[in-house]
Amino acid sequence: MKRETADDMRGNSMSNDASAFIKEYCAKTGRDPARLLDVAREVQARFGCVSPQSITAISREMKLPRADVEGVVTFYAFLSTAPKGRYVIRLCNDVVDMMKGARDVGETFSRELGIKFGRTTADGLFSLEWTPCIGMSDQAPAALINETVFTHLDGDKARRIVGELRRGSTLEGMVDTFGDGNNAHPLVRSMVMNNIRMRGPVIFSDFQPGSALKKALSLSPAEVIRDIKTSRLRGRGGAGFPTGMKWDFTRQAEGAEKYVLCNADEGEPGTFKDRVILTECPHLFLEGMTIAGYAIGARKGIIYLRGEYAYLRAFLEKTIQDRRDSGLLGRGICGKADFEFDIRVQMGAGAYVCGEETSLISSCEGSRGDPKNRPPFPAQKGFLGRPTVVNNVETFACAARILDQGPGWFANMGSNGSPGTKLLSVSGDCRRPGVYEVPFG
Structure with a gap:
């Protein structure tokens, strides 16, 4: 595919390839406005930017106001109206990475490329950018190059990366040592380590x-919510709202169509525990989402996966398909003819604010990730204006385990006010950075 050039940007023309691709991909999405971010991401990946001409074409094909399309493209850090290099180096500049030497690594990249941060090389091969936390603080300094993660960087590694890419090496070929567990899976093939301590x-x-799903389906939806309430599970995303209460509110809300959204956009600096669940325990949290769907009467679930974790997308989608093939998703789940539930992955595009639930919902709807005033709460009016449960990855994983082992088992761990266990992301000035599962409270 032809990448947009500066001349394309200044003129009124757009390559035939870009025009044809936009028309084809918009048709593939059914011209659903909620898929606008997907369209923009694909155009960015294929052509190096979403040019003004591409914005106009998307607007026409999706039958959306041009201002809405431009608003989305200019909101997300991983999208650009100006051409980017073939390789976009995004070096993390959070506090842990800086403490571990990211500034020196950045100076090496800048010197080797002959450009400052925020610029693109004259040959169009490289763009160099700083980016906030990419969820790799336990193996800093780290960078994203397109969708490939590079960890434990130093000056020598930075020079080698630039040199090999200039000589025509592929990003995939440069990752010759894989991390532990599913990081070595054929659909992941990443150098990222889980660091489960x-x-x-x-x-x-x-x-x-x-196992948990079959036990849940032996109960009524009200009984499932009762067990979640009895366990006293609180949301693991920060606010600590009682999960059973949230599910109950959503079940009782008016509306025939309801949704389950999984917040996999952990963007808080130094946070990476959900990354490890996504990698090593995908069935656990997917089962929790499915149980939530049964409990509240939803037929559809969405995983909002942060753009920084795009390297996990194919693996997660394969796991979802495996569950369909095993009768754990789709129609007639576990032989229960009247229960239908399916899950899709919605990619983010580098917006920290989308970790907030109303911003996440806006992004899933194909809009800018702008937060909304509450009330109404998502349980009343969420995705597409329908009642919606929003929990994070760890919360859904806990919910599945509660149905599998029983609410009393879970409630007997941790403290009276905060039962169960909690994952801690530990990094910085310490000997053993990584993820620790400890009693909560």
């Missing part, structure tokens, strides 16, 4: 896919 009984113990 302490395993506990809730998240990091063995799990048989379908």
